Amino acid sequence: MTTLFTDHLRAQSTAFSDKVAYRIVDGCEMTFAQWEAESKRLARSLICMGVEKGDRVALYLRAEEALRFMVGYAAVHKAGAVAILTSTRLPDAELERLLEHAEVKAILTDSELSSLAHQVTVDLASARHVVVAPEPSQTTCPRWSWGEAAVGDDGSAEADTSTFQVPVTGEDLADILYTSGTTGTPKGVAVRHRTAVLIPGEPRPSYSGHCWLHASPLFTFAGLGFVYTPMQLGLCGVYQPRFDAGR
Numbered sequence: 057m058t059t060l061f062t063d064h065l066r067a068q069s070t071a072f073s074d075k076v077a078y079r080i081v082d083g084c085e086m087t088f089a090q091w092e093a094e095s096k097r098l099a100r101s102l103i104c105m106g107v108e109k110g111d112r113v114a115l116y117l118r119a120e121e122a123l124r125f126m127v128g129y130a131a132v133h134k135a136g137a138v139a140i141l142t143s144t145r146l147p148d149a150e151l152e153r154l155l156e157h158a159e160v161k162a163i164l165t166d167s168e169l170s171s172l173a174h175q176v177t178v179d180l181a182s183a184r185h186v187v188v189a190p191e192p193s194q195t196t197c198p199r200w201s202w203g204e205a206a207v208g209d210d211g212s213a214e215a216d217t218s219t220f221q222v223p224v225t226g227e228d229l230a231d232i233l234y235t236s237g238t239t240g241t242p243k244g245v246a247v248r249h250r251t252a253v254l255i256p257g258e259p260r261p262s263y264s265g266h267c268w269l270h271a272s273p274l275f276t277f278a279g280l281g282f283v284y285t286p287m288q289l290g291l292c293g294v295y296q297p298r299f300d301a302g303r
Contacts, residue, residue: 136222
């Protein structure tokens with residue numbers, strides 16, 4: 057049986073529920089319990105929207121929304137879907153081409169990018185939903201919460217707090233990462249669950265309180281590796297949305 061990233065997150069949230077899992081430099085923070093609970097809520101909402109096992113869900117968020125990116129990434133895996141890491145630096149036409157190639161069914165985005173996300177999905181046959189995180193200025197929700205966007209029409213996603221994971225195997229797709237397109241059209245690289253967990257084996261919860269600082273774009277392979285690796289090493293992840301050597 058394949059051990060998933062989400063298994064490690066669940067174990068860590070049980071053992072160290074109130075410990076800080078991730079912190080944004082000069083910003084807010086998120087505990088393991090908050091990460092686990094909100095990702096379950098969003099996963100159930102995706103299922104309520106009609107997202108099924110193997111469907112593609114794009115993560116299209118600015119660096120400042122790193123905590124919501126991490127919640128969204130976990131939620132996609134909990135829903136049994138495939139995460140499509142989407143660069144926020146792509147021109148409109150390239151963004152549309154990538155989303156069309158990936159056959160995305162839903163897009164998780166933020167308020168500043170939502171207009172473009174809606175625009176490019178108009179002509180996409182596969183796209184059904186654009187899920188927009190709430191604006192901080194218009195909600196009391198913390199920066200890791202997806203607010204009302206993570207509640208199904210029937211309210212079930214809000215009410216159910218039990219463990220949630222759509223069954224997947226090691227051969228099922230976890231992510232599709234796209235190359236930069238420097239020397240040609242970006243190409244999709246398939247990542248399966250059996251190779252996605254960078255530190256395999258049964259979860260062994262630990263927490264030292266030490267920090268892992270990084271500033272890699274979250275839509276890159278390096279950035280993606282930094283989502284769960286600090287947690288698996290018992291560290292607190294610290295993210296700098298814009299690298300600043302002096303800061």
